[in-house]
């Protein structure tokens with residue numbers, strides 16, 4: 010299946026999201042960006058380089074002047090300014106100028122880091138996203154949020170910088186580990202919960218095909234998620250308001266990710282944060298407790314953690330970590346809650362006591378029932 014959609018800003022088309030089964034059309038798509046006399050630097054991590062860099066470079070070489078490859082070690086712990094510095098050095102040594110372009114080949118770590126380098130090198134050069142994880146195909150490659158972590162502070166240094174193209178080859182899902190695939194489902198389920206109750210139902214109805222990575226079902230899912238994310242970022246590209254709902258599950262999620270020093274993956278932390286936010290939405294009487302319990306079950310069934318009982322984390326340190334993060338907005342914590350399944354809202358009134366109560370829910374074992 011082949012599909013595409015356009016992302017607009019202020020009503021003007023900015024870039025296309027292209028969905029293909031493999032990389033056969035990548036060269037053609039990149040050629041349409043006028044790169045014949047340009048250098049292209051493929052930026053990727055050590056795992057993805059082994060799997061896909063040869064195929065991608067074979068697509069790019071015939072359509073541009075020269076292709077370079079920059080590889081850094083895989084893992085969130087390398088999404089930092091040291092790696093950005095190495096990449097700046099590489100670009101300078103190879104005489105990259107403002108007409109040249111970067112190609113982010115990999116998951117969200119590669120996309121965020123490469124996008125940030127593109128946003129800042131020579132005050133901004135073009136880049137494209139070639140996302141290879143489910144998470145990056147449905148979320149991080151779209152919308153222009155780029156950045157790196159600073160110490161363990163998530164995405165603390167960054168810029169909004171839109172890609173010129175997002176090219177997804179769905180078959181790259183087949184080489185992901187189960188754990189990494191599940192991480193993408195964390196953001197996918199988030200999309201249903203915040204914007205589209207029918208999609209949330211559809212995900213549950215197609216769970217077996219999704220987990221078996223039936224490519225036609227996965228492509229349908231990626232397209233719906235891309236549409237949801239596209240529709241939100243078009244309304245609010247720089248997160249002045251509504252885009253904040255894409256942060257559902259991230260207030261506590263980022264705090265847990267930081268405290269675990271990235272030993273828990275982003276999608277896993279989003280799942281934990283979402284379970285807690287659903288619990289709090291129920292506690293506030295926005296959704297029913299049955300719905301909150303069912304949300305927790307859905308994350309669990311897609312292979313995501315729903316308990317932090319086995320980690321050495323206290324509720325107090327998690328709450329303290331939320332206050333030390335970008336989620337503080339004019340002295341108030343920014344929390345995303347659900348009015349109902351399929352409709353989220355931004356709340357700045359969540360108290361420490363409420364966070365404490367909803368964290369109780371994550372302290373139980375995964376087989377334990379309601380503790381809230």
Ligand SMILES: NC(=O)c1ccc[n+]([C@@H]2O[C@H](COP(=O)([O-])OP(=O)(O)OC[C@H]3O[C@@H](n4cnc5c(N)ncnc54)[C@H](O)[C@@H]3O)[C@@H](O)[C@H]2O)c1
Nearest residue numbers: 056057083116117118119141142144149154181184185275
């Ligand atoms: N910018 C945004 O809007 C946005 C949105 C969501 C998440 N993020 C960021 O994205 C990051 C998480 O992204 P991620 O989950 O893709 O992690 P990741 O980029 O670390 O990729 C996960 C792992 O899978 C490997 N991998 C990638 N593609 C593969 C493939 N096709 N086959 C086998 N292995 C493959 C990678 O080498 C890595 O080890 C976090 O840093 C998060 O903050 C950003």
Ligand SMILES: O=C(O)C(=O)C[C@@H](O)[C@H](O)[C@H](O)COP(=O)(O)O
Nearest residue numbers: 148152154163164196252255256259
């Ligand atoms: O695109 C957005 O906006 C999001 O919030 C998507 C999130 O899934 C993503 O993790 C994002 O990087 C979080 O951004 P941050 O500004 O909270 O660091």
Ligand SMILES: [Zn+2]
Nearest residue numbers: 196259275279
């Ligand atoms: Zn996220």
